[in-house]
Amino acid sequence: MRTFGTPEFLFIVYALRWTLTLTVIAFVGGGLMGILLALLRIARSRALRGLTTFYMQLVQGLPLLVLLFLCYYAPSLFGVEIAALTAAAIALTVNSSAFLGAIWESALRAIPRAQWESADALALTPWKTLRFVIAPQAIRLAMPSTVGFLVQIIKQTSLASIIGFIEITRAGQLVSNATFEPLKAFLSVAALYFAVCFPLTQLSLWLERRTARRGART
Amino acid sequence: MSVVVAKNIRKSFGALQVLKGVSLTVEGGEVVALIGRSGSGKSTFLRCLNGLESIDDGEIEVAGHRMSRKPAELRQLRRDVGIVFQSYNLFPHLTAGENIMLAPVQVKGLPRQAAREEARRCLSLVGLGDRFDAYPDMLSGGQQQRVAIARSLAMQPKVLLFDEVTSALDPELTGEVLAVIENLARGGMTMILVTHEMGFARRVANKTIFMKDGIIHEEGPSAEFFSAPKTPELQAFLRSEVG
Numbered sequence: 001m002r003t004f005g006t007p008e009f010l011f012i013v014y015a016l017r018w019t020l021t022l023t024v025i026a027f028v029g030g031g032l033m034g035i036l037l038a039l040l041r042i043a044r045s046r047a048l049r050g051l052t053t054f055y056m057q058l059v060q061g062l063p064l065l066v067l068l069f070l071c072y073y074a075p076s077l078f079g080v081e082i083a084a085l086t087a088a089a090i091a092l093t094v095n096s097s098a099f100l101g102a103i104w105e106s107a108l109r110a111i112p113r114a115q116w117e118s119a120d121a122l123a124l125t126p127w128k129t130l131r132f133v134i135a136p137q138a139i140r141l142a143m144p145s146t147v148g149f150l151v152q153i154i155k156q157t158s159l160a161s162i163i164g165f166i167e168i169t170r171a172g173q174l175v176s177n178a179t180f181e182p183l184k185a186f187l188s189v190a191a192l193y194f195a196v197c198f199p200l201t202q203l204s205l206w207l208e209r210r211t212a213r214r215g216a217r218t
Numbered sequence: 219m220s221v222v223v224a225k226n227i228r229k230s231f232g233a234l235q236v237l238k239g240v241s242l243t244v245e246g247g248e249v250v251a252l253i254g255r256s257g258s259g260k261s262t263f264l265r266c267l268n269g270l271e272s273i274d275d276g277e278i279e280v281a282g283h284r285m286s287r288k289p290a291e292l293r294q295l296r297r298d299v300g301i302v303f304q305s306y307n308l309f310p311h312l313t314a315g316e317n318i319m320l321a322p323v324q325v326k327g328l329p330r331q332a333a334r335e336e337a338r339r340c341l342s343l344v345g346l347g348d349r350f351d352a353y354p355d356m357l358s359g360g361q362q363q364r365v366a367i368a369r370s371l372a373m374q375p376k377v378l379l380f381d382e383v384t385s386a387l388d389p390e391l392t393g394e395v396l397a398v399i400e401n402l403a404r405g406g407m408t409m410i411l412v413t414h415e416m417g418f419a420r421r422v423a424n425k426t427i428f429m430k431d432g433i434i435h436e437e438g439p440s441a442e443f444f445s446a447p448k449t450p451e452l453q454a455f456l457r458s459e460v461g
Contacts, residue, residue, distance in 0.1 A: 115309065117270060117307065118309075120270065121296060122373065123294075124321060125289075128325075132320060137310065
């Protein structure tokens with residue numbers, strides 16, 4: 001039987017790159033989809049707004065774990081084998097898109113109507129108004145919650161361990177099983193999560209204080 | 219030549235009829251003051267003139283553009299019509315200079331350097347030549363309102379609309395904004411102002427219009443309008459305003 005030593009610890013540390021890979025995919029993919037969703041939610045077309053609302057409510061009403069199982073097992077119905085990484089990336093991206101979309105929608109809505117109106121009165125097109133007047137203010141407003149949600153994504157990637165994807169939680173399980181020292185294994189896992197998340201939560205707090213202090217200014 | 223022609227404008231918000239057939243003609247270089255109690259429809263009428271409110275009936279032609287619901291045509295009209303709001307509505311994430319440069323660059327396609335010079339010129343016109351790099355929240359209300367005026371001027375409008383632009387200001391800051399508007403009047407700018415500053419309307423406006431319950435109740439050259447109001451309603455209104 002193995003004891004918990006440096007190699008075991010390093011095994012968990014190396015798995016961190018998969019936690020981070022999954023996080024980056026979910027954040028970038030979910031972010032791009034989230035931008036689209038937020039814009040569709042403030043669009044003129046009722047049909048588009050309705051469809052977007054349905055998607056967002058549906059995703060927000062499902063446990064991420066269930067979403068993960070669906071993404072992992074559903075393709076096999078069509079005889080397609082899907083890699084755990086792919087399934088996890090899709091599930092996390094879909095989940096993040098709904099939440100980031102909601103965060104950014106509310107930031108867009110928080111910009112006073114008068115800002116749209118005065119840009120309108122200056123003959124700016126709706127797109128240019130969004131690009132130069134509304135979005136810059138909304139982005140600053142949404143920064144703290146966006147970074148806060150990034151921390152959520154990092155922690156959510158741990159669920160991918162259940163479909164056998166080896167990120168740090170799964171790595172911790174494997175080490176625990178091999179050494180019968182679950183406490184050491186999962187304390188290492190916890191320490192790694194904290195090391196990654198703590199600076200981000202600090203950043204989020206700092207951004208929040210800055211937004212409160214400066215208002216919408218740069 | 220008439221810069222603004224509005225014929226028989228009607229407008230309702232739901233069941234409430236706010237404008238019940240308002241007509242107005244403004245010649246180039248003329249300054250027209252719109253007065254009346256709140257709820258009389260004067261601000262709504264002003265906002266109809268650049269399409270911020272759509273009209274239910276009537277005709278509007280401003281600076282040679284017919285009022286349209288088509289966004290592209292509406293933008294053509296708005297290029298020639300400036301509006302200044304009660305609450306300034308500057309873009310808080312942009313400096314005073316950038317606020318002014320935005321529309322000339324993005325709407326008219328002016329090169330940035332030319333836009334910057336134009337912005338400096340407009341800021342000097344409102345007495346803020348040294349505040350190009352200041353953010354709105356670093357400026358007083360009066361200064362912000364003057365930046366808002368400069369922002370409108372930079373589009374070289376053929377007519378400027380003022381919607382109670384001093385109502386949110388302390389009395390001591392009101393003067394500096396009114397002085398800027400008076401300067402523009404002297405420079406021949408065509409202007410329509412919704413205002414509660416009776417003394418200012420009397421001194422600067424060629425024509426004053428009293429609105430009540432969605433119609434023009436009385437109008438006339440400012441001098442006689444204020445010294446010899448004809449209708450009892452206007453007499454009562456002027457008494458209450460002088461208070």
